[in-house]
Amino acid sequence: MSKELAVFGLEGKVAVVTGAGAGIGEACARLFAKAGAAVVLGDINVEACERIAAELNGQGLQAKAVRLDVTSEEDWAALKQTLVAWKNRWDVLLNNAGIYIGGMLENNTSAQVSKINQINIESVFLGTRAAVECMKPGACFANGGSIINLSSIAGLIGVPGHSIYGATKGAVRSLTKHSAVEFAKFGYGVRVNSLHPGLIETAMGDQALQDFVDIGVVANVDEAAALLKSAMIPMGRLGNVQDIANAALFLASDASSYVTGIELTVDGGFCAA
Amino acid sequence: MSCQGKVALVTGGGVGIGEATCRSLAAAGAIVVVTDIDEASGSRVADVINAEGNSAIFMRLDVCDEPQWQAVIAQVIERYGRLQILINNAGIANICGIEDETLAGWRKTNTINSDAVFIGTREAIRVMKETGGSIVNISSIEGIVGDPMLPAYNASKGAVRAFTKSVALYCADKNYGIRVNSVHPGYVTTPLVSGALARLAQSDAEAFAQRVVASIPMGRMAEPAEIAKGIVFLASDDASYMTGSELIMDGGYTAR
Numbered sequence: 001m002s003k004e005l006a007v008f009g010l011e012g013k014v015a016v017v018t019g020a021g022a023g024i025g026e027a028c029a030r031l032f033a034k035a036g037a038a039v040v041l042g043d044i045n046v047e048a049c050e051r052i053a054a055e056l057n058g059q060g061l062q063a064k065a066v067r068l069d070v071t072s073e074e075d076w077a078a079l080k081q082t083l084v085a086w087k088n089r090w091d092v093l094l095n096n097a098g099i100y101i102g103g104m105l106e107n108n109t110s111a112q113v114s115k116i117n118q119i120n121i122e123s124v125f126l127g128t129r130a131a132v133e134c135m136k137p138g139a140c141f142a143n144g145g146s147i148i149n150l151s152s153i154a155g156l157i158g159v160p161g162h163s164i165y166g167a168t169k170g171a172v173r174s175l176t177k178h179s180a181v182e183f184a185k186f187g188y189g190v191r192v193n194s195l196h197p198g199l200i201e202t203a204m205g206d207q208a209l210q211d212f213v214d215i216g217v218v219a220n221v222d223e224a225a226a227l228l229k230s231a232m233i234p235m236g237r238l239g240n241v242q243d244i245a246n247a248a249l250f251l252a253s254d255a256s257s258y259v260t261g262i263e264l265t266v267d268g269g270f271c272a273a
Numbered sequence: 274m275s276c277q278g279k280v281a282l283v284t285g286g287g288v289g290i291g292e293a294t295c296r297s298l299a300a301a302g303a304i305v306v307v308t309d310i311d312e313a314s315g316s317r318v319a320d321v322i323n324a325e326g327n328s329a330i331f332m333r334l335d336v337c338d339e340p341q342w343q344a345v346i347a348q349v350i351e352r353y354g355r356l357q358i359l360i361n362n363a364g365i366a367n368i369c370g371i372e373d374e375t376l377a378g379w380r381k382t383n384t385i386n387s388d389a390v391f392i393g394t395r396e397a398i399r400v401m402k403e404t405g406g407s408i409v410n411i412s413s414i415e416g417i418v419g420d421p422m423l424p425a426y427n428a429s430k431g432a433v434r435a436f437t438k439s440v441a442l443y444c445a446d447k448n449y450g451i452r453v454n455s456v457h458p459g460y461v462t463t464p465l466v467s468g469a470l471a472r473l474a475q476s477d478a479e480a481f482a483q484r485v486v487a488s489i490p491m492g493r494m495a496e497p498a499e500i501a502k503g504i505v506f507l508a509s510d511d512a513s514y515m516t517g518s519e520l521i522m523d524g525g526y527t528a529r
Contacts, residue, residue: 004300007502008274177528184490184525198514234445235516243514250511255274255502258459258495261528262521269445272438272517 007254011036014089015252016079018070018127019097021048023202024150027241028094028248033061035249038087042068042079043097070097070123076130083134083141090141092252093131095124096150098168100204102211105163113164120168121175124149128179128192136188144189148251149176151194153267161215162208169196173263180261191260193251198267199228200239234269276509277302279406280353282345284336284393285363287314289463290411290504293497294360295319297505299327303358306349308334310363336363336389342396350400357406358508359397361390361433364411366469368481371424379425386429387436394440398451405450407508410437412455414523422481434519441517452516454507459523460485461495490525 015032019025020041026048033039033056041049041063049065056063066082069075083090098120101112128147135145154162155169173194180192199205212224229236247266250256265271281298285291287309299305299322307322307329309315315331322329330352334345349356364386367378390410397408415423416430434455441453460466470478486494503522506512521527 002300004297005274008506181490181525181529184492187492234442235514236445236448239514246511246513247515250503250506255506256522257502258491258499258522258524259503259520260491261525262523264520265518266512266514267518268514269441269517272441 007257008250009035010092010249010253013037013091014040014083014087015092015094016040016042016083016090016131017094017096018042018068018123020052021045023204024197024200024241024244025094025096026052027245028096029063030056031242031245031249032092032252033063035253037092038062039064040079040082040086041065042070044069070095070127071118073126076126080130080134080140088141089143090131090134091143091145093127093145093147094150094248094252095127095147097123098150100165100207100211102161102165102208102214104161104215108164116164116168117171120165121171124172124175128175132179132183132188132190135190136183145191146252146256147179147190147192148248149192149194151176151196151263153196153198153265153271155194156196156263156265156271160217161211176263177261184260191256193256193259193261194263195244195248195251196263196265196267197244198233198239198270200241200244202241205238232270233267234273237268239266239268274505274509274511275302276358276505279303279357280306280349280355281358281360281508282306282308282349282356282397283360283362284308284334284389286318287311289465290458290461290497290500291360291362292318293501294362294504295329296322297498297501298358298360298508299325299329301505301509303328303508304353305329306345307331308345310335336393337384339392342392346396346400355404356397356400357404359393359401359406359408360411360504360508361393361408362411363389364429364465366423366426366465368422368469368473370422374424382425383429383432386426387432390433390436394436394453398440398444398449401451402447402449406452407512408440408451408453409504409507410453410455411504412437412457412519414457414459414521414527416455417457417519417521418527438517445516452512454512454515454518454520456500456504456507457519457521457523457527458500459489459495459526461497461500463497466494488526488529489523490529493524495522495524
């Protein structure tokens with residue numbers, strides 16, 4: 001491969017993907033491995049990660065599954081030890097793990113808010129802190145890196161039924177910018193960017209469609225999908241996990257060496273209108 | 274990352290971001306039509322690409338000249354039968370406060386930076402809708418935030434940003450399979466930046482450059498090749514679900 005094209009890959013790099021057992025996380029982990037990275041797949045569903053990692057290793061790629069509860073400081077500490085023992089390197093962190101809780105705001109509870117904030121926001125803080133503690137100059141690996149935080153278009157615009165979920169994604173957007181500027185100003189060589197998918201064909205995407213039914217916007221899930229495609233998504237289709245993985249790879253790779261603190265929207269034109 | 278076999282036209286391809294983009298597109302497998310108003314620099318870029326074993330041709334194009342756009346695109350279609358990627362990159366910048374800006378200066382900046390993007394995009398869509406494709410308009414961070422010394426440039430780049438979204442929606446509505454996105458580079462070590470600085474008194478130029486670099490969290494300007502990589506990403510099928518989006522590459526300038 002020419003040097004021009006090599007920067008779009010991840011040859012020689014070590015990447016950690018959270019929530020790698022399914023959906024966008026799984027697609028990203030697979031693509032990162034294919035792009036040459038040694039990939040750690042983390043998830044609370046470690047069995048799913050083990051299955052994917054075995055498959056990737058069987059293809060001659062490099063992958064390792066770990067149990068990672070992203071809200072657990074202990075699990076992040078253990079991950080660092082795993083990285084030291086495995087490749088003694090860490091270049092890329094994709095903070096992807098997250099949950100969706102919908103419903104009308106008036107029906108949401110404090111317990112729901114606490115739970116979603118912990119899983120969608122606090123986890124990004126813990127992951128980012130763990131990564132920068134390893135990547136910054138003088139740290140154990142000290143090779144700099146790229147952190148990609150999965151936000152959402154719900155972190156940019158308003159959508160019925162998305163108040164508490166959207167608030168977490170807005171927080172991720174903001175956390176991204178602050179950490180990006182801080183790390184750049186302090187010469188850490190760690191880039192941080194947020195990725196904003198539109199509605200993607202995943203289990204979580206299905207949940208969001210069902211939520212439009214539950215709050216009474218549409219009669220059924222098919223109608224929700226049809227409405228989105230005809231009236232809200234200019235490209236006329238839902239996104240797929242590969243669309244997001246390709247963008248994540250760009251942000252992970254050295255092809256985006258001057259990119260930090262940005263929000264990359266991959267939404268079929270949703271937010272352009 | 275592949276643009277294998279795709280025919281790509283780049284405006285202002287002779288120097289700076291345009292030159293780097295031509296080279297990156299060619300390395301990714303595209304057949305690159307290098308256009309520039311300056312024949313010497315544009316044909317040099319095409320020669321270098323061909324010498325590297327990739328594929329390029331130079332065509333002279335003044336982006337403000339509507340009939341020339343039509344003639345160049347007709348030539349591209351005649352020669353290759355298709356146009357799948359357009360990079361509207363040509364642009365100029367003039368550093369001066371609004372009280373010193375002339376109407377002629379304002380119009381010149383907006384004609385080259387904004388009107389030309391309209392002409393090129395329209396002409397490209399007329400042929401691109403047959404095959405689908407990707408149009409990348411080079412706006413700037415100055416199309417998003419303001420600079421006290423860049424009134425005309427700010428206006429022209431803001432226009433490109435909003436125009437991009439309009440065309441993205443139009444092409445999606447029409448099912449043309451054409452994606453349209455804008456790129457927003459921060460300060461880059463190019464002739465556009467150095468030329469604009471060179472037209473200032475030395476002390477003013479130094480003050481401007483110092484202010485700018487101090488405002489970049491990464492603490493440095495970009496190399497043209499770094500911006501080219503993002504442009505190639507948007508041009509390629511890897512950005513298949515992106516349209517009407519903005520790709521900022523600014524070392525953190527607009528995040529702060």
